[in-house]
Amino acid sequence: MHSASRIVSVDDVPEETTFLFRVRPVDGDEEKEAILLHDDEGVVSWLNYCQHFTHIKLDKGSGAEMRDGEVICTNHGAYFEADSGRCTFGPCEGAFLNEIEVGVEDGDVYLVDDDYEFVGTGEIETAKDDLGSKSNYEF
Numbered sequence: 001m002h003s004a005s006r007i008v009s010v011d012d013v014p015e016e017t018t019f020l021f022r023v024r025p026v027d028g029d030e031e032k033e034a035i036l037l038h039d040d041e042g043v044v045s046w047l048n049y050c051q052h053f054t055h056i057k058l059d060k061g062s063g064a065e066m067r068d069g070e071v072i073c074t075n076h077g078a079y080f081e082a083d084s085g086r087c088t089f090g091p092c093e094g095a096f097l098n099e100i101e102v103g104v105e106d107g108d109v110y111l112v113d114d115d116y117e118f119v120g121t122g123e124i125e126t127a128k129d130d131l132g133s134k135s136n137y138e139f
């Protein structure tokens with residue numbers, strides 16, 4: 001697999017939480033965050049957005065909450081199965097996370113999704129200057 005699409009080594013994907021990385025749609029320029037986590041068969045990846053409110057991130061930068069193989073959205077307590085992405089409990093029960101295709105070769109995880117290109121690891125950086133425009137205060 002191409003080195004530009006290497007995300008991380010399998011050994012560096014945490015067991016009890018998620019690994020955060022960034023992708024860009026090949027037909028767009030807006031970066032998105034994705035999470036990588038272990039499931040019963042290896043590793044799996046989902047876009048890092050809850051299906052209740054899709055601007056809410058599951059992993060807010062320090063790993064998502066997980067319990068018994070499920071990712072938890074801490075905003076309103078939705079649970080998502082790690083291996084299927086299906087919401088098993090909470091306000092979006094029955095909805096599915098959006099899958100990002102990844103593959104493993106020689107101990108490394110690669111992005112193999114035709115719809116996305118790998119950008120880098122970690123969260124999307126928001127410019128400090130932008131914080132003012134995201135204020136809840138309107139005058």
Ligand code: FES
Nearest residue numbers: 050052073076078
């Ligand atoms: S935003 Fe995730 S459960 Fe409400």
